[in-house]
Amino acid sequence: MIQKTAPYGLMLSDLYLFNKGCSYHSYRFMGAHVMDWEGEEGVRFAVWAPNAKEVRLVGQFNNWDRTGLLMERIGSTGVWVIFVPGLGEGAVYKYEIATFSGERLLKADPYANLAERRPQTASVVSDLRGFSWRDQKWMNTAKNKTAYSNPMIMYEVHAGSWRLKGKEDFLTYDELAQQLVPYVAEMGYTHIELMPLNEHPFDQSWGYQITGYYAPSSRYGEPKQLMNFIDCCHAHGIGVILDWVPGHFCKDDHGLRSFDGTPIFEGNDKKLAEKPLWGTLAFDFKRNEVISFLISNAIYWMDMYHFDGLRIDAVASMINLHMDKPPELFTWNEHGGTDNLDALRFMKRLNETVFHYYPDALMIAEDSSAWPAVTSPTYLGGLGFNFKWNMGWMNDVLRYMSYDPADRTHYHHLLTFSLLYAYTENFVLPFSHDEVVHGKRSLLNKMPGSYEEKFAQLRLLYGYWIAHPGKKLLFMGSEWGQFDEWKDRDPLDWMLLDYPLHGKMKHYVKALNHVYAKEPSLWERDQDATAFQWIDVNNAEQSIISFIRYGKHGFTVTVANFSRNGYSHYRLGVPQPGCYRMILGSNEGQFGGTDSRSKRKYNSEKLGWHGYNQSISIYLPPLSFQLFRFVSGDTQ
Template identity: 85%
Template sequence: MIQTAPYGLQMSDLYLFNKGCSYHSYRFMGAHVMDVVGEIGVRFAVWAPNAREVRLVGDFNGWNGSGSLMERVSSTGIWVIFIPGLGEGVVYKYEVITSSGEHLLKADPYAFLAERRPQTASVVSNLSGFPWRDKKWVDTKQQRPSYSNPLLVYEVHAGSWKLKGKEDFLTYDEMAEQLVPYAAEMGYTHIELMPINEHPFDQSWGYQITGYYAPSSRYGRPKQLMHFIDCCHAKGIGVILDWVPGHFCKDAHGLRRFDGTPIYEGADEKLADKPLWGTLAFDFKRNEVVSFLISNAIYWMDVFHFDGLRIDAVASMINLHMDKPPELFTWNEFGGIDNLDALRFMKRLNETVFHYYPEALMIAEDSSAWPAVTSPTYLGGLGFNFKWNMGWMNDFLRYMSTDPADRSHHHHLLTFSLLYAFSENYVLPLSHDEVVHGKRSLLNKMPGTYEEKFAQLRLLYGYWIAHPGKKLLFMGGEWGQFDEWKDRDPLDWMLLDYELHAKMQDYVRVLNHVYTKEQSLWERDQDATAFQWIDVNNAEQSIISFIRYGRQGFSVTVANFSRNGYSNYRLGVPQPGCYRMILNSNEEQFGGSDSRSTQQYDSEKVGWHGYNQSISIYLPPLSFQLFSFVSGDTH
């Protein structure tokens, strides 16, 4: 017989929560509208193991909790109360009386909704009953392994993609009406939302969270977010949530010293404090914290139908010294700097997510050299299925920022990534981190004249698309945002009134659709035998060329990173036949100078680049060209 706690709580659920094995704890923790012995009301449950007393306060009792004392459930550390007559929309907090007698007002860690900032209370919200229409999407997704399918992510900060006025944000509904069709038209397969978990400070971009289970009320209500995701799925677009399990902010109403003691962050201040960010790290060895975080990952997929998570700052989680001054250094039990508790947490996180959602995307934002991040845990890996390729991003942007006249001396920055491109399942990120804090926008990183900047950005995007690995581009990059990203202002949409910016957007649209249609660019991303250099060593001319093989066909890429053009550039090809140009970054419609008079090239039996066959092409300066092999019959 299952022992029950007050008001329908199951002792078995609380036991698993305390053991770190409750992966759906949001179903019983927090505020739930329910029927208890024939009375409709709200049951509240909160974990505060070291509190002397916990009271419920809110607009329903004039913020006086003297008559709303919560009951402690034996030794679980969980406090519970049921208030009949309450319902959705009630504003509340927990008044926690610490062991020393201090009174703390805390938001609900499991709240499904919070007041709009600067207010900080929690709001009762019923998440059931949304009429999902995405069964076809879910069924299709389960039949399409992510490794062998295109992944082209549009990274979006909801607070600045568009604004209606100063701090007048688009709602989730308005994003469904505007952002979703735009992303579909542009050819993106996924939208990644920068953290929309409730956060008090706009300029944290959502990375310093107080409400892990609450979609930010800046943009509307939880069911409006469900509507946004449902609309994405109807258009064939997946949705990824930027997720931050590494640390949380120190705001008084949040998780910090929640019951007067450090239960979420742990007692060791050196381990907990992250001064560079002004945050506190989660205590990954605490069972209840593990239940809280893994349940949160499951929650976004279970309740909101998110298709995956991009896990922020993995390197900072696994390295005890990263982002810390020497006086805060700690070591593990073996004298090393690896956070063993964080590593165990990440393995269990991925094992659990893939148990419930085998088709989920679990993407590590990891700048470390930790091996096997995307290998299964049973093979000793961390169990993610994708990892951001930060090394490629740093090298390539450094190369592209170099004047073309000097690039011959830095050719290794272009080619080095292929030495490790197949060691993990990589995503190639051109993210928000690269266009803030004085780093300049992608367009403005490009050297040279105004026209050369655009030519080189088109080249950059072409090489990015053709390079092995999945793709991510931050909003605004698609038309050449000239200024850095300004998180308080909307993107500079007015730039589309200028010819080269409009043509850049057209180029990216065409490039995106070429990517999703050309199977060789994604079908065998993780297969080293599906990539072959044509010419890797041409540093003198700053030209590079290679082949990408799909299961049935192949494509040929040639990229010229110099200011020199070649009217009869000979390119070795692996098979005799017809090669069709499917993209040329120098076309007039994209802002270049080519009218694209020649679209197909028959190979000749002229040995070149180690192949018996070759084609002769016009190779413009600062250009990217992509060819598809059509057939073995020349004509």
């Protein structure tokens, strides 16, 4: 007879699926679990260490005694297990792994739900059961909303530097719920995208070099506090996305590297494993147990914490075997190419699995490659993500804005080229943390010209960004024109809001966000190429562009002037006769501009222009963005 259970209630069927790479909820049986076993309360520990000679549990509870608490190996599964009666939440522990080469390694639990606050590195028993979620309405509503045809404007946040109470005195998850969530709701963002919260040893890695994939960082509190934060977001109508890093992990001794004395997470081929640019190791996407570990982790954040989606980091680096590597580390696939076929298979299965359990999840690829069909379904040959960052648009438009307005006539294509491919993927237009660090300067400080012109051009840039097809992402502090680069050890420069132009910039971004949310034409048909129409695409001489965005029941007209020249009577072709109301202008005085004119409605004239039979004559200030809504067929 086949044994169905392993020691202490573990199911052999679960371990079989784990070994086959098909366990998508492995966190339910791996790691530390508070439980009752045969009438005794305690904690069961289970760890995968297939090449270990023996594994012992050590911790504060036994004074880190390396001679006791020998774990039991479960056949050929590579999993070791022990039940310790009397233990409960808060127990601090590690696994001591004896290798066949004679080493004795102290390792944190790869499946731990909590870790000690750095610089300490042990795991901590944490029972995730019992949190009283109040977001059922949100969860049910989310199931009925299609992300593609709804507004999405994400606020990217580094939890350790949005605000600080003092040097390395971080806001807790509860304090972020009290301060960050109302701020984001007031500003009109639809989602918060959190830079990685997984436990990591080095603050300046920003969470992208992880040791605890299942542990939200203890810098900011405990797991149930994070649950409360997300619950609070949902109560305010805000979705939450987590930056997730399946491509590589850090080399710290207590982490995944050579976990049982052999490279079980990173694989034996050092050329494949090494990520020299970051000093990290890539996961071995051939190994079944690694696939179970990673896909379970993606599911874990949605299952246990109610995250609404994941932004997958460094997809291009996962795809390309040569990316960011010196020639001596080059490898080729079985066909002689540079595509990482195992990573591609992993991403497809990841997305298939996530959407099986969470059909409305957001799976967003941070991908700078030209790989085709990243956001196409896997059954059509795609990678299966539902959104991809548009890095090409971001690089082109920031390069364009870096030129003095007098020189932009030579670079007009950088503004317009994106519409040749804007509908090939489901895009997010990102102004992320990556664009405001390492000497790149803040978005405001990238703008050329005088102090006032910098603000005018940033308002113009944001207007073009909001009107361009694609979902949106903006890094924290950019909403008021942070002047310095992001400083990850210090809080944002909130004092800048005391200065008029910064305060008015924040007011502008708030107004822009709310206008975006109320204008279906700006997001309702984001994936429909027929919903976009240029009015004037070729006006390089004046550095002006204009276009139409169509919704299901109306349309808006955008005019953006990237030059220092203003026009008292700029004639603009329009598709229908009637009244056009300016619903937002970046040069308005309330936003820091110079325009005090009260006229906001323009009736069309039967005067052909830009290929249309109708046109309007508008005041077009220099370095300005204007958005018009067609409001009526009545010209009176």
